[in-house]
Amino acid sequence: xxxxxxxxxxxxxxxxxxxxxxxxxxxxxxxxxxxxxxxxxxxxxxxxxxxxxxxxxxxxxxxxxxxxxxxxxxxxxxxxxxxxxxxxxxxxxxxxxxxxxxxxxxxxxxxxxxxxxxxxxxxxxxxxxxxxxxxxxxxxxxxxxxxxxxxxxxxxxxxxxxxxxxxxxxxxxxxxxxxxxxxxxxxxxxxxxxxxxxxxxxxxxxxxxxxxxxxxxxxxxxxxxxxxxxxxxxxxxxxxxxxxxxxxxxxxxxxxxxxxxxxxxx
Numbered sequence: 001x002x003x004x005x006x007x008x009x010x011x012x013x014x015x016x017x018x019x020x021x022x023x024x025x026x027x028x029x030x031x032x033x034x035x036x037x038x039x040x041x042x043x044x045x046x047x048x049x050x051x052x053x054x055x056x057x058x059x060x061x062x063x064x065x066x067x068x069x070x071x072x073x074x075x076x077x078x079x080x081x082x083x084x085x086x087x088x089x090x091x092x093x094x095x096x097x098x099x100x101x102x103x104x105x106x107x108x109x110x111x112x113x114x115x116x117x118x119x120x121x122x123x124x125x126x127x128x129x130x131x132x133x134x135x136x137x138x139x140x141x142x143x144x145x146x147x148x149x150x151x152x153x154x155x156x157x158x159x160x161x162x163x164x165x166x167x168x169x170x171x172x173x174x175x176x177x178x179x180x181x182x183x184x185x186x187x188x189x190x191x192x193x194x195x196x197x198x199x200x201x202x203x204x205x206x207x208x209x210x211x212x213x214x215x216x217x218x219x220x221x222x223x224x225x226x227x228x229x230x231x232x233x234x235x236x237x238x239x240x241x242x243x244x245x246x247x248x249x250x251x252x253x254x255x256x257x258x259x260x261x262x263x264x265x266x
Contacts (some may be wrong), residue, residue: 005221006106006134009099014045015107022109028052044095048104055116060123063097064213097208097215098222098252105131113145121149121169125229126207129249130261132224137260139224146170154235156243165245169230176247180255180262190250197231197248199239207250223253226261 010016015023047065054062105113105128117127127146130139152166181189190207198204206229210216227250233240251261 004134006103009095009103009221010107012044013048013095013100013103014043015048015103018107023104023107023112024109025112025115028056028112044093047095047100051100051104052116055119055123058119058122062123063101063125063208094214094217096217096219096222097212098225099220102128102131102222102225106134110144113142114148117142117145118148121146124204124206126227126250127229128225129228130224130226132222132261134221137258139226139261143170151230151232151245153232153245155233155245156235156237156240158235164235172245174230174245174247176249178249178251180251181253182255184254193248193250197229197241199241201239219252224258224261225252226250227252 007016007019010019050065051062054065105116108116120127127149128142131142132139147168147170149169150166151169151172152164154164158164179189179193188209188211191209191211193207194203194205194209197206205212207227208215229248229250231242231246231248233243233245237243251258255262
């Protein structure tokens with residue numbers, strides 16, 4: 001099912017052709033046109049390709065691609081003036097990074113999703129666990145896409161703190177803690193999570209939060225998204241926050257609106 005929210009955003013991002021005929025990894029790797037940078041993105045339609053290009057390079061700034069399209073300050077004719085006015089009155093030229101990521105995942109085939117998840121994990125970004133199906137009260141469990149993620153960690157239970165464990169994350173027996181928001185709050189749940197999961201020597205934005213570029217823009221598509229990340233101890237008791245590995249999930253949006261994501265399977 002393709003809901004109106006996805007169709008509208010896909011058209012804004014130039015992804016409408018991939019709603020049915022999904023975007024493939026081979027297509028993404030073919031990108032060799034004009035060089036896109038944060039400073040030279042000319043339209044919203046450039047955003048997905050800039051994000052994907054950076055992500056394939058495991059560039060940790062991939063989520064920080066410029067979210068604003070540039071408009072000509074002096075329209076050359078009446079038609080361009082009307083287009084500018086219509087744009088100002090219609091959709092914003094700013095896209096929330098979570099909407100961008102969700103739209104690309106929904107427009108991608110399974111192999112591209114798998115590559116995106118792997119590269120996001122390498123960048124230490126949270127990755128989709130439950131991908132919402134647009135306006136339907138349904139979601140897709142992304143375990144298949146995560147099957148190539150291998151993590152290495154050193155739990156404190158190992159004798160003398162020596163050695164490490166290395167295994168596929170989807171086969172790991174980990175405790176999971178879920179974080180949800182119930183009602184309105186002025187605090188950023190994701191920012192608090194980042195602070196809790198970062199070791200004292202280095203802060204890292206695992207989860208996108210409202211203090212990041214464009215992230216305070218109202219979400220059009222990604223409410224209902226459940227992300228997952230992992231805390232992996234290094235074996236150094238002076239900096240490790242937890243002595244055992246831990247999976248952390250984060251629901252976007254108000255829990256009241258997403259019973260499907262929260263209700264355990266019977």
